[in-house]
Amino acid sequence: MKATLAPSSLISLPRHKVSSLRSPSLFLQSQRPSSALMTTTAASRGSVAMTAAATSSVEALQEGIAEFYNETSGLWEEIWGDHMHHGFYDPDSSVQLSDSGHREAQIRMIEESLRFAGVTEEKKIKRVVDVGCGIGGSSRYIASKFGAECIGITLSPVQAKRANDLATAQSLSHKVSFQVADALEQPFEDGIFDLVWSMESGEHMPDKAKFVKELVRVAAPGGRIIIVTWCHRNLSQGEEALQPWEQNLLDRICKTFYLPAWCSTSDYVDLLQSLSLQDIKCADWSENVAPFWPAVIRTALTWKGLVSLLRSGMKSIKGALTMPLMIEGYKKGVIKFGIITCQKPL
Amino acid sequence: MRLIVHNMLTCNIKGVVNKFPLRIEAEKVIKKDVDFNPDFLRHMLAKIEWKALVDGARSMGYTELPDHAPALESDEPFLKKFHHALLELNLEEGSLVCQETGRKFPVEKGVPNMLLHEDEV
Numbered sequence: 001m002k003a004t005l006a007p008s009s010l011i012s013l014p015r016h017k018v019s020s021l022r023s024p025s026l027f028l029q030s031q032r033p034s035s036a037l038m039t040t041t042a043a044s045r046g047s048v049a050m051t052a053a054a055t056s057s058v059e060a061l062q063e064g065i066a067e068f069y070n071e072t073s074g075l076w077e078e079i080w081g082d083h084m085h086h087g088f089y090d091p092d093s094s095v096q097l098s099d100s101g102h103r104e105a106q107i108r109m110i111e112e113s114l115r116f117a118g119v120t121e122e123k124k125i126k127r128v129v130d131v132g133c134g135i136g137g138s139s140r141y142i143a144s145k146f147g148a149e150c151i152g153i154t155l156s157p158v159q160a161k162r163a164n165d166l167a168t169a170q171s172l173s174h175k176v177s178f179q180v181a182d183a184l185e186q187p188f189e190d191g192i193f194d195l196v197w198s199m200e201s202g203e204h205m206p207d208k209a210k211f212v213k214e215l216v217r218v219a220a221p222g223g224r225i226i227i228v229t230w231c232h233r234n235l236s237q238g239e240e241a242l243q244p245w246e247q248n249l250l251d252r253i254c255k256t257f258y259l260p261a262w263c264s265t266s267d268y269v270d271l272l273q274s275l276s277l278q279d280i281k282c283a284d285w286s287e288n289v290a291p292f293w294p295a296v297i298r299t300a301l302t303w304k305g306l307v308s309l310l311r312s313g314m315k316s317i318k319g320a321l322t323m324p325l326m327i328e329g330y331k332k333g334v335i336k337f338g339i340i341t342c343q344k345p346l
Numbered sequence: 347m348r349l350i351v352h353n354m355l356t357c358n359i360k361g362v363v364n365k366f367p368l369r370i371e372a373e374k375v376i377k378k379d380v381d382f383n384p385d386f387l388r389h390m391l392a393k394i395e396w397k398a399l400v401d402g403a404r405s406m407g408y409t410e411l412p413d414h415a416p417a418l419e420s421d422e423p424f425l426k427k428f429h430h431a432l433l434e435l436n437l438e439e440g441s442l443v444c445q446e447t448g449r450k451f452p453v454e455k456g457v458p459n460m461l462l463h464e465d466e467v
Contacts, residue, residue, distance in 0.1 A: 160457040177351045181460040
């Protein structure tokens, strides 16, 4: 039975406003002892140093991410389709959704994100970059919606090829194309994209400051930036780091999903403020994505899901085993699903 | 990779000044039909770096494009050539070469790989 999405519920989104502004700092939280995935050390709050050893671990992280998605994308697409992101649901919706209900929710996630950022047809979006594009679901959707040109970048050659094939199959290959490229070193000139889209890719970026700088660099004057990403909870005033048990939970998730250090929604807001972006908004959509991971686990436990997992390989299996940790993280308020949007000044 | 994309790609190696365009070394080019849309093409004409397109098309074996875009852009024969070069030529295998450093970015199965090495960042 499909859940109906009541229009009135769209207005009452939970919002988390950053009320007190800490001084802008281009920092990354780094609370763990060194590990293969750690790439920065913060000598003090507000300073970041990349060591030589760190840069080669960035390459290792990139390879890990590429291999992970090379292996798991096909499986995901088979079961969930071409959108590799959370669905957006009404809060407290406990109705068991059908497959099509979840797909609708994934599309709603795109629509809600565009709306939150104030991106409407009237904005004349001509050129879009999809940073961390997966197999191109968002790109193709946005290209169709706005008639815009979309370029997607991913670390995974398998994903890029599949994304291109899907575009061709949907007669969109003149509008969208996909490349293997690094979100932190985008192969584009400054200021060419009316919309810079990062849907659940921020969590893979080892240097959040550099990531945000690149997003801003390639955004056109007047263009909009939309970041939808997994974060850890905002730290309270005077709190220097997450609690050890919280960090431990995130560490276990990081390993299997090839994630570097997490940051908070406030950290993104701080970065954008330090780069003089305008109209910066953020929200906590954790309640709106709550049904997602339980649904993914249910699909993994079906006969088809289990067989596909076994065929897919160890990375997929480990990924599946890590999913309950995501639920735990959300339930305990450690993990947040955040959206951060802004506009580049003219 | 189609030339509409090539027209946007730059070499992002640290310190490189002459980042655009990337020279094309074609090993395998295939032609894929795309629906002809004159409005879209007219809109693209304003944004395209013409010389990069002409040189890119030549590298892929297509020499029909004029050296300069004609003033009468509504001319249909011209638009058909523009359409073919921009959207229908696909570089399946080859390289995109940085004009300044000679660095080759591989194109495999139609997908350019623009990832930099550690020392290029």
